[in-house]
């Protein structure tokens with residue numbers, strides 16, 4: 182499959198890294214462009230052997246899928262020069278937060294449009310990617326898209342009404358987990374565990390906890406209650422979490438990310454416009 186990526190930032194790199202990691206895609210058939218940062222394009226070319234170009238029309242020649250991996254404020258100007266060269270065989274897949282299928286279809290009525298929400302764990306083939314299809318996507322195109330994103334992790338096909346929610350939950354999600362890990366590393370250092378040791382211990386603790394949720398029937402609450410002995414260490418820790426209302430803060434954090442995804446879809450590019 183020949184891919185054109187418009188945008189060469191963090192999310193684009195995570196996708197590229199995942200697609201080439203085990204040879205799922207031929208890097209020469211991944212064409213990447215950005216707005217102006219030549220050194221970034223050369224870096225991606227040197228590291229992953231992808232094809233790069235400043236000529237967006239050259240990139241879209243015979244491409245099967247154009248991936249919009251720029252920011253929500255930039256996609257319309259990025260896509261405009263391509264419009265006369267697109268047809269019903271060229272899929273447009275967005276990874277952008279907020280931007281709706283309808284808004285892309287309005288600009289490119291001829292093309293099948295797909296809205297996706299991967300995450301940066303694509304780099305290690307562990308993305309959770311949600312996918313929604315516009316009305317013009319054929320069943321063979323749907324199969325091709327699902328195969329493409331299943332190379333880099335798990336996929337779920339969802340109604341578009343859920344895309345802002347999954348953006349807040351799983352697109353943004355790894356960042357919350359890294360923040361938790363950073364907090365645990367800082368705590369480790371405070372209680373005498375050097376950072377380089379603490380990092381590995383914390384990472385394995387998260388992997389083990391996640392795997393139990395994936396592989397067993399128990400809920401997270403049942404699992405944490407198993408760890409909590411009356412009067413023990415876990416209870417002492419949870420007393421602080423409850424006193425500081427950490428669970429409420431996390432619920433509000435994801436709610437705020439959800440609202441922001443909705444706003445981005447309405448073209449509110451600045452946080453001040455909230």
Ligand SMILES: NC(=O)C1=CN([C@@H]2O[C@H](COP(=O)(O)OP(=O)(O)OC[C@H]3O[C@@H](n4cnc5c(N)ncnc54)[C@H](OP(=O)(O)O)[C@@H]3O)[C@@H](O)[C@H]2O)C=CC1
Nearest residue numbers: 188189190191192215216217218251252253255259277278
């Ligand atoms: N980061 C993440 O974890 C996730 C991000 N996303 C979505 O992915 C998208 C990209 O995010 P992220 O990678 O973090 O952003 P970055 O800021 O890292 O990258 C944005 C890229 O878009 C390029 N760009 C901007 N304008 C144009 C244009 N007119 N034509 C071509 N390229 C252009 C930039 O080029 P230049 O540097 O030259 O300006 C840059 O390469 C966003 O829409 C975001 O919502 C989705 C899931 C997770």
Ligand SMILES: O=C(O)[C@@H]1CCC=N1
Nearest residue numbers: 277278348352353354
């Ligand atoms: O912060 C953002 O807007 C993007 C969307 C999902 C993750 N990062």
